[in-house]
Amino acid sequence: MVSKKPEHWLLLERIVRFGETDAAGVVHFHNVLRWCHEAWEESLEGYGLNSSDVFPTGIQQVESLEIALPVVHCEADFRLPIKAGDHLEIILLPEKIDMTGFQVHAKFQRGKKNVAFGLIRHLAINARTRERCLLPEKIDLWIEASSLKLGPRPL
């Protein structure tokens, strides 16, 4: 689902799957927050980072990764019913909070209509001591690059 064009790594898309709906016929709510996290992962890849630069990928990785980025807050708003087969555009807006934290806004559109909004806030901590620490440089660069290319805020 990664947008292949580097200049588009804040604009992603996904097609809603049948298993993401519930018996009311629409997307079950918490999937939207999963999409937010996956869109963030895709954006990092589209920007040029490796998943293993940011996420522990198994025991060895967990040992070698010095900084963890736990989610400390998330929220979502739902505006219109989303159904299986819907083609969604996802517009990401990264935002640095301070030296040790950042959040990523996600806007979900079908056609040009907003169907949902999501937000995930991360904190940087030392993977061993679990004490707050500075954001990884690569995440800093991704956030800076996004603010440069965004121009007028899309949200």
Add this chain to the structure above:
Amino acid sequence: MVSKKPEHWLLLERIVRFGETDAAGVVHFHNVLRWCHEAWEESLEGYGLNSSDVFPTGIQQVESLEIALPVVHCEADFRLPIKAGDHLEIILLPEKIDMTGFQVHAKFQRGKKNVAFGLIRHLAINARTRERCLLPEKIDLWIEASSLKLGPRPL
């Protein structure tokens, strides 16, 4: 997972499962919002409602249920890492917003420590026209009963 004692239908528990964790060794964030919704479903059952009174359970049901309760907002805060095998207590606090909406606060504790908080906001709509409507009477009764028995707000 339903608490069998009627007087405890706002106090639930669950044990964290291995598949709910991620490669960082802790619960992957959005599962907490799934737990909030499932705890709400359990509370309704513990109070005496049938799932089919509130949730569409297949085509026929969808046709006969006049009122749908879509989620319009959700959020969660994460305070301490949660791991597989953790025994969590879930304290629910239902809150009526107006004649057509309500929200359910959830506090997750391990031992007596707060590990996470969740919130899900629902709107009542006509299942056919999707226009706002009054909350189903049974939901109203559940909310009233909860405010009576709660005494001092746990959150």
Add this chain to the structure above:
Amino acid sequence: MVSKKPEHWLLLERIVRFGETDAAGVVHFHNVLRWCHEAWEESLEGYGLNSSDVFPTGIQQVESLEIALPVVHCEADFRLPIKAGDHLEIILLPEKIDMTGFQVHAKFQRGKKNVAFGLIRHLAINARTRERCLLPEKIDLWIEASSLKLGPRPL
């Protein structure tokens, strides 16, 4: 994730997401079967079908769709650990069982190595009576087209 080139609608790809792993650092097993179903959905779209031709997408749709395709069997084999960030190729092999059933084999490769295999078997039933019925014509066409283009079986 849909392969945009029509000639490639049996060859899909996906990148493993962090939330699909567990505390052992590898993909939690049942996600592979979710991937199989999603790959099938993508293949139908890549072939030219609409999701709403095959899957109920809400109440109205459920009423109008005459044929349902419930899963009656699924299985998966796991050969190598799969981690977050892994780029997987998914090779689908649809197979008609009889006039009322079909199954879809999925082979997951990383590089040229097989990492997992999946299989999902569907039955066609009348959505109202739930009695066996003939496969929908569009599914028949997709299966036929796949056998034509596959040549030597990839599995």
Add this chain to the structure above:
Amino acid sequence: MVSKKPEHWLLLERIVRFGETDAAGVVHFHNVLRWCHEAWEESLEGYGLNSSDVFPTGIQQVESLEIALPVVHCEADFRLPIKAGDHLEIILLPEKIDMTGFQVHAKFQRGKKNVAFGLIRHLAINARTRERCLLPEKIDLWIEASSLKLGPRPL
């Protein structure tokens, strides 16, 4: 969801949740395999094991756990539609394959009717070298105890 009575640690129950269904109004298939794994985890707890004896629960644990039990095969059969609110009984049948592997059969019943069957096969490997090794003694004891108490096979 753990059955509190020790003598019942192979007989579990769960109530189907709304978010586990899809737009066809029934449980989305792969949830049944998640239930199988969770039922196995519950059974180990009901028998007296700690989750941390068997499952890695974070980095430290991953380092200290010598034996991993990856899933190498899983399958499920679906007999009757399962809906939100359904009360299911889960009957587990552990089976040792050889010194290094075992599988757990799960039978899901509603009332006394079989609605689904599941199977998960595990292999014991050294968590570092990933080479096959003997099953952990505690798993051996759980399997033996189950065969003793089962008497005539329920499946």
